[in-house]
Amino acid sequence: MAKMEMNGNIAQNGRGKLKTTVHDIHMTLQGKGGVGKSFVASLMAQYLIQKGVKPRCFDTDPVNHTLAGYKVFEAIRIELLKNNTLNPIKFEELIVLLLEEDGPFVVDNGASSFIPIWDYIVRNGVRDVLKEHGRRLFIHTVLQAGEAQDDCLNGFRQVAEMAEPGSIIVWENRILGPVEYQGKTFQDMKVYQNNASKVLGAIQLPENEEFISTDLKKLTTEKLTLDEGVRNGAFNWIAKNRLKLYQRAIFEQMDNVWEVLPEAVNA
Numbered sequence: 001m002a003k004m005e006m007n008g009n010i011a012q013n014g015r016g017k018l019k020t021t022v023h024d025i026h027m028t029l030q031g032k033g034g035v036g037k038s039f040v041a042s043l044m045a046q047y048l049i050q051k052g053v054k055p056r057c058f059d060t061d062p063v064n065h066t067l068a069g070y071k072v073f074e075a076i077r078i079e080l081l082k083n084n085t086l087n088p089i090k091f092e093e094l095i096v097l098l099l100e101e102d103g104p105f106v107v108d109n110g111a112s113s114f115i116p117i118w119d120y121i122v123r124n125g126v127r128d129v130l131k132e133h134g135r136r137l138f139i140h141t142v143l144q145a146g147e148a149q150d151d152c153l154n155g156f157r158q159v160a161e162m163a164e165p166g167s168i169i170v171w172e173n174r175i176l177g178p179v180e181y182q183g184k185t186f187q188d189m190k191v192y193q194n195n196a197s198k199v200l201g202a203i204q205l206p207e208n209e210e211f212i213s214t215d216l217k218k219l220t221t222e223k224l225t226l227d228e229g230v231r232n233g234a235f236n237w238i239a240k241n242r243l244k245l246y247q248r249a250i251f252e253q254m255d256n257v258w259e260v261l262p263e264a265v266n267a
Helices: 037-050 090-099 111-123 127-133 147-162 210-221 226-231 237-257
Strands: 017-019 024-028 056-059 105-108 135-145 168-173 199-205 258-260
Touching: 017 090, 024 037, 037 105, 037 135, 037 168, 037 226, 037 237, 056 090, 090 105, 090 111, 111 127, 111 147, 127 135, 135 147, 147 168, 199 237, 210 226, 210 237, 226 237, 237 258
Parallel strands: 017 258, 024 105, 024 135, 056 105, 135 168, 168 199
Antiparallel strands: none
16 A cells, blocks of 8 residues: 655655646535634635636635635635535535636535535535536545544545545644554554545645744734735734745645646636
């Protein structure tokens, strides 16, 4: 079984980089709340913007609407749940937008909508419809250590078991340290090894030391991107440099996973 180094490298399966086009859909899916899904969605949007791409962003989180709080993303809010159940009319409206317009797209989902959305996608052949229209769906799932770890691993398993090969990107949020169990890293765990073919690559969010953790909390509270934080007068020069280093650490890993094609830049 080939291993995936959890440092932004592609799994050694011959697939190479994710060559991002205007037809790609990047969707966050994880059943555990509070582990950084919306932050990851914002990082994807920021990365694409830095590459000269204008992503189309959708915020479907029924509780927080975090992504929509960032003005620069111009994210569209869509209420997918009605009485705690998926509203198929609203979801299909979203699918039509993904089929008829150009992206790349970033779709942020909440924990409470995780199961109904993934179940609807799988049962109703949504992926086949997307492929027929030249669209590619990539699932971004977040793992976090601590009390959330078991739920995060279960969320990954639920997605991976029904995912297509090379369609998942794993984000390890190391705010509480690395995801480990009895000395095993994620790529050594059975849940990964059973689903290794589904994983395209992985990105680690750097461990949050006290100062950068404070910087990021202020940044996310005010719904500022990393670039906006660097330009914002609320951060001193040292804090701004920390934000630059944090961004570089993540974006360099994303460079190992993604290659943005010229057609996406010129769209």
